[in-house]
Amino acid sequence: MFYKKSIEQLLLEAGASGEGNLKRSLTSFNLVALGIGAIIGAGLFSLTGIAAAENAGPAVTISFVLAAVACAFAGLCYAEFASMIPVAGSAYTYSYATMGEFAAWIIGWDLVLEYALGAATVSVSWSRYLLEFLHKYNINIPHQLVVSPWETVKLGDGTIIEGGLINLPAIFIVMLLSLVLMRGTKESATMNNILVIVKVAVVIVFIALGWSHINPANYHPYIPENTGAFENFGWTGITTGAAVVFFAFIGFDAVSTAAQEAKNPKKGMPIGILGSLVVCTILYVLFAHVMTGLLNYKEFAGDAKPAATAFAMTGYSFLQDGLIVAILAGYTSVILVMLMGQSRVFYTMAKDGLLPKFFSSIHTKFSTPWKTNIFFMFFVSIFAGFVPVSDLGHMVSIGTLFAFVLVCIGVLVMRGTQPNAVRPFRTPLVPLVPVLGIIVCVWLMYSLPIESWIRLFIWMALGIIIYFTYGRKNSKIGKSLK
Numbered sequence: 364m365f366y367k368k369s370i371e372q373l374l375l376e377a378g379a380s381g382e383g384n385l386k387r388s389l390t391s392f393n394l395v396a397l398g399i400g401a402i403i404g405a406g407l408f409s410l411t412g413i414a415a416a417e418n419a420g421p422a423v424t425i426s427f428v429l430a431a432v433a434c435a436f437a438g439l440c441y442a443e444f445a446s447m448i449p450v451a452g453s454a455y456t457y458s459y460a461t462m463g464e465f466a467a468w469i470i471g472w473d474l475v476l477e478y479a480l481g482a483a484t485v486s487v488s489w490s491r492y493l494l495e496f497l498h499k500y501n502i503n504i505p506h507q508l509v510v511s512p513w514e515t516v517k518l519g520d521g522t523i524i525e526g527g528l529i530n531l532p533a534i535f536i537v538m539l540l541s542l543v544l545m546r547g548t549k550e551s552a553t554m555n556n557i558l559v560i561v562k563v564a565v566v567i568v569f570i571a572l573g574w575s576h577i578n579p580a581n582y583h584p585y586i587p588e589n590t591g592a593f594e595n596f597g598w599t600g601i602t603t604g605a606a607v608v609f610f611a612f613i614g615f616d617a618v619s620t621a622a623q624e625a626k627n628p629k630k631g632m633p634i635g636i637l638g639s640l641v642v643c644t645i646l647y648v649l650f651a652h653v654m655t656g657l658l659n660y661k662e663f664a665g666d667a668k669p670a671a672t673a674f675a676m677t678g679y680s681f682l683q684d685g686l687i688v689a690i691l692a693g694y695t696s697v698i699l700v701m702l703m704g705q706s707r708v709f710y711t712m713a714k715d716g717l718l719p720k721f722f723s724s725i726h727t728k729f730s731t732p733w734k735t736n737i738f739f740m741f742f743v744s745i746f747a748g749f750v751p752v753s754d755l756g757h758m759v760s761i762g763t764l765f766a767f768v769l770v771c772i773g774v775l776v777m778r779g780t781q782p783n784a785v786r787p788f789r790t791p792l793v794p795l796v797p798v799l800g801i802i803v804c805v806w807l808m809y810s811l812p813i814e815s816w817i818r819l820f821i822w823m824a825l826g827i828i829i830y831f832t833y834g835r836k837n838s839k840i841g842k843s844l845k
């Protein structure tokens with residue numbers, strides 16, 4: 364259970380050329396784009412309005428800054444590891460090197476919540492925007508086929524759809540992108556670059572065109588008075604808002620799963636992880652500032668597409684459809700990177716023998732872990748098609764925060780056990796930064812509903828059973844040491 368992998372061994376395995384390995388094709392620019400690709404999505408385009416209306420008012424900008432600070436602590440720790448151990452497994456591999464096989468398995472298993480369920484969450488949100496778009500043009504798909512059971516959807520014109528059978532558009536987008544991923548990493552990165560340009564362009568257009576239509580009256584009061592309920596407004600509202608918009612930052616760590624495909628990971632990893640985080644924070648704060656300036660925060664209550672509602676205030680109504688299409692494109696890149704990250708983590712775990720070989724099989728022509736892609740195409744589709752979006756979102760947040768905590772602990776452990784290892788990027792102010800990272804992430808986990816904690820424990824218990832019945836017996840390092 365406590366077997367560790369040495370850094371030398373990890374690097375040797377990752378650097379081994381020949382068949383059955385991933386190709387190094389990603390530049391630093393690709394990596395920053397990959398980060399932004401995974402970051403800007405449902406969090407910005409839907410949760411900003413909810414957090415403003417329910418928790419923080421116009422001060423949702425401060426919530427974004429707080430959430431960014433929490434991510435920055437974890438991001439600095441990720442950057443140290445990703446430049447030091449640039450292999451595909453991300454947090455899973457870092458734990459293998461620092462805390463041993465069992466901890467590594469736990470985190471690898473936990474990352475399914477972030478990546479696979481993250482892809483499912485955003486695909487459900489994607490389906491909502493698509494529905495809205497089609498509805499505008501009087502194209503109505505039967506309700507049973509666009510809404511999952513136990514879910515209620517409110518369309519722009521007030522139509523309410525209650526509990527359908529299956530969310531087919533969400534399944535469609537997951538399947539389509541899984542096929543793109545199977546085709547090739549370079550092709551996927553190129554597609555991602557285009558989607559990211561569209562997405563960043565729409566955010567900038569929103570900020571630029573919206574700025575001159577801001578009504579300063581909407582900023583009074585900037586921090587609405589606390590209503591007495593714990594999480595509503597005032598400073599406590601701002602911190603709860605931070606836990607809500609945390610979802611908007613998830614994904615910067617996905618850059619680290621591409622480490623084994625980066626041309627120069629030592630330089631590219633810190634640039635990719637921290638660069639995408641900085642760019643997104645600036646865009647988020649400006650976006651939230653304009654959004655709450657265009658419309659009073661109270662107007663965003665219950666609105667699943669607040670960006671479009673706010674933009675309508677500018678009078679550029681002819682741009683409305685373009686906005687929705689660009690948002691759909693933006694969501695697509697989030698799903699793409701999440702699915703990619705997931706397949707890379709399972710690929711690495713299978714290479715270590717903790718999962719069946721099936722998951723590490725590389726396509727001879729496309730050099731992608733295509734069987735894993737197929738597996739997750741079905742796995743993610745089940746969640747996308749049948750589970751309500753809020754339940755999915757909370758699972759993603761709790762799973763991600765748990766992973767962040769373990770990575771911060773990992774940096775502390777590694778500095779103690781291997782102080783002289785080569786670190787192309789060093790987390791500053793250790794132990795302060797990792798310790799603050801742990802505190803802030805645990806605090807954000809604490810503000811998530813109890814159901815998500817129960818589900819986290821169930822998922823982890825399942826993982827532990829699989830480890831003891833399969834992984835422990837088949838672990839490559841375990842076998843070689845025996």
Ligand code: ALA
Nearest residue numbers: 402404405406611613
């Ligand atoms: N950060 C990603 C999003 O907001 C998961 O969609």
